[in-house]
Amino acid sequence: QPVPVIAIDGPSASGKGTVAARVAAELGWHYLDSGALYRLVALAAIGEDVSFDDETEVEALARELPVRFEHARILLGDEDVTDRIREEDCSIGASRVAVLPSVRAALFDRQRDFRRAPGLVAEGRDMGSVVFVDAAYKFFLTASVEARAQRRHKQLMDKGIAATLHDLRNDLQSRDERDAARVVAPLRQLADAVLVETTSMTVEEAVSFVLENVRARQ
Numbered sequence: 001q002p003v004p005v006i007a008i009d010g011p012s013a014s015g016k017g018t019v020a021a022r023v024a025a026e027l028g029w030h031y032l033d034s035g036a037l038y039r040l041v042a043l044a045a046i047g048e049d050v051s052f053d054d055e056t057e058v059e060a061l062a063r064e065l066p067v068r069f070e071h072a073r074i075l076l077g078d079e080d081v082t083d084r085i086r087e088e089d090c091s092i093g094a095s096r097v098a099v100l101p102s103v104r105a106a107l108f109d110r111q112r113d114f115r116r117a118p119g120l121v122a123e124g125r126d127m128g129s130v131v132f133v134d135a136a137y138k139f140f141l142t143a144s145v146e147a148r149a150q151r152r153h154k155q156l157m158d159k160g161i162a163a164t165l166h167d168l169r170n171d172l173q174s175r176d177e178r179d180a181a182r183v184v185a186p187l188r189q190l191a192d193a194v195l196v197e198t199t200s201m202t203v204e205e206a207v208s209f210v211l212e213n214v215r216a217r218q
């Protein structure tokens with residue numbers, strides 16, 4: 001029996017990170033935040049003064065990435081970058097480096113290594129379409145741009161980071177466009193994925209929906 005995978009894909013700030021982490025915790029399964037890897041590559045590029053368009057250099061950074069996931073903290077080398085990679089420059093940088101095919105290839109095996117017993121909940125843009133095509137459970141989690149901008153706004157305010165709703169909405173829209181338009185692994189709702197429209201759902205409701213759907217099919 002292959003190790004079971006729940007793949008949760010969807011656009012930026014759709015709440016898939018929170019939902020996926022909660023589902024993993026409920027089931028006692030491993031959790032992969034694949035977006036964090038792209039954010040880490042962007043942060044490494046910023047730190048090394050490498051342009052996001054320089055495919056050769058960015059690929060080298062992706063291959064060498066000294067990352068460790070420890071107790072819900074993310075370390076790059078010895079530095080705790082858990083909060084740093086959520087900042088806007090890393091969000092934008094992540095979606096820029098994510099269009100580079102060799103960067104995606106460099107992160108492919110690293111992502112597959114997370115698949116360990118008893119199971120994995122993986123979230124991102126191409127979990128169900130590329131990295132874990134054979135996942136038994138695939139979900140597409142989304143919400144309106146307005147709802148997503150408001151959620152991101154609240155998250156940032158809670159952390160004391162200033163941002164306007166207007167800027168966040170524009171940034172989400174341009175990242176969505178870049179993620180959907182790229183040639184390699186574009187964001188798509190797959191025919192075999194279950195749609196979870198969360199605009200008027202709470203986190204608890206979305207988590208229950210996913211868990212019930214998985215249990216009904218187990």
Ligand code: C5P
Nearest residue numbers: 012034035036038094095098124125126
């Ligand atoms: O999910 P998150 O917003 O952290 O992802 C940051 C960026 O990384 C996305 O905008 C997307 O461009 C890229 N990404 C991707 N494939 C994934 C996960 C994230 O291309 N599986």
